[in-house]
Amino acid sequence: MIRRLSDRILLIEGEKGGRYPHSHSLYLRDGGGILVDCGSDLGEIRRLKAEEGLMAVLLTHYHEDHFLFLHQFPEVEVWASEEDAPALESLDVLLDRYGVAGTDEEPFFRDLFACKFPFRPRNVARRFADRERLRFGKTEAVMIVAPGHTPGHLCLHFPSEGILFLADYDLSAFGPWYGDKPGGIGEFRRSAAMLAAIGARTNVVSHEAPVHEGSIQAKVETYLSVIDRREESLREFLDRPRTREEIVARRIVYGEGRPGPWFDYGEWALLGKHLEGMIGRGEAFVEEGRYALR
Numbered sequence: 046m047i048r049r050l051s052d053r054i055l056l057i058e059g060e061k062g063g064r065y066p067h068s069h070s071l072y073l074r075d076g077g078g079i080l081v082d083c084g085s086d087l088g089e090i091r092r093l094k095a096e097e098g099l100m101a102v103l104l105t106h107y108h109e110d111h112f113l114f115l116h117q118f119p120e121v122e123v124w125a126s127e128e129d130a131p132a133l134e135s136l137d138v139l140l141d142r143y144g145v146a147g148t149d150e151e152p153f154f155r156d157l158f159a160c161k162f163p164f165r166p167r168n169v170a171r172r173f174a175d176r177e178r179l180r181f182g183k184t185e186a187v188m189i190v191a192p193g194h195t196p197g198h199l200c201l202h203f204p205s206e207g208i209l210f211l212a213d214y215d216l217s218a219f220g221p222w223y224g225d226k227p228g229g230i231g232e233f234r235r236s237a238a239m240l241a242a243i244g245a246r247t248n249v250v251s252h253e254a255p256v257h258e259g260s261i262q263a264k265v266e267t268y269l270s271v272i273d274r275r276e277e278s279l280r281e282f283l284d285r286p287r288t289r290e291e292i293v294a295r296r297i298v299y300g301e302g303r304p305g306p307w308f309d310y311g312e313w314a315l316l317g318k319h320l321e322g323m324i325g326r327g328e329a330f331v332e333e334g335r336y337a338l339r
């Protein structure tokens with residue numbers, strides 16, 4: 046489904062309500078047609094390409110639910126941030142960013158990127174730096190790098206239209222993702238606060254309810270409080286020393302009834318960041334493969 050955000054900015058709502066493995070896209074009608082992210086709805090993307098053109102696909106970051114349909118458009122230019130471009134150009138770099146290169150999880154991810162989310166290395170023709178201004182025909186966007194989710198995660202601010210695309214700072218009930226190898230809790234918090242402070246009239250995100258009108262300060266606070274809840278649950282579970290396997294099996298992040306290697310990965314990717322912080326602050330330690338509170 047297409048929703049008109051302004052005369053020249055369209056929202057392509059992702060299939061399944063923009064839930065993983067999908068994400069919402071923007072389509073900028075100016076400049077020959079620019080698609081922002083490529084995991085929404087293949088039928089709508091193809092239709093817009095045929096009717097209005099597709100000059101480039103701008104990826105907010107390198108995650109699979111954002112590049113999902115990119116392999117369908119091998120002839121279209123790819124744009125991304127300076128920091129995230131290498132992961133779109135090389136599967137080895139991508140696997141390293143996920144933190145799975147050389148681990149037991151690598152075969153699962155290699156298979157995921159071969160079949161379910163076909164990854165084809167792409168040359169990133171245009172690379173953006175933080176606060177770079179871009180004109181697509183009559184539309185001006187400011188590229189805002191928001192690290193924490195990925196190091197070069199791009200948000201797009203359209204000052205004249207009062208629209209901010211926050212992409213995966215998505216205000217969802219699930220909460221923030223900071224589990225990539227170069228991701229981090231502190232950076233995620235700072236980026237989310239910075240995005241809320243922009244004070245855009247219309248805030249658009251990649252998953253679930255796409256459009257949030259007016260101030261998002263309170264929604265960002267609720268969203269970031271999920272980080273504290275995860276850490277509290279982890280502390281409660283560490284009432285005695287626990288192994289990585291026990292922590293993963295507890296499903297603190299995803300809840301029970303979510304078996305399989307994807308959720309195993311996600312639990313440890315996120316909770317590992319909490320443990321890293323707790324150990325760094327002297328609140329926890331690891332001994333003989335068991336994590337414990339001090």
Ligand SMILES: [Zn+2]
Pocket residue numbers: 106108194213
């Ligand atoms: Zn993402």
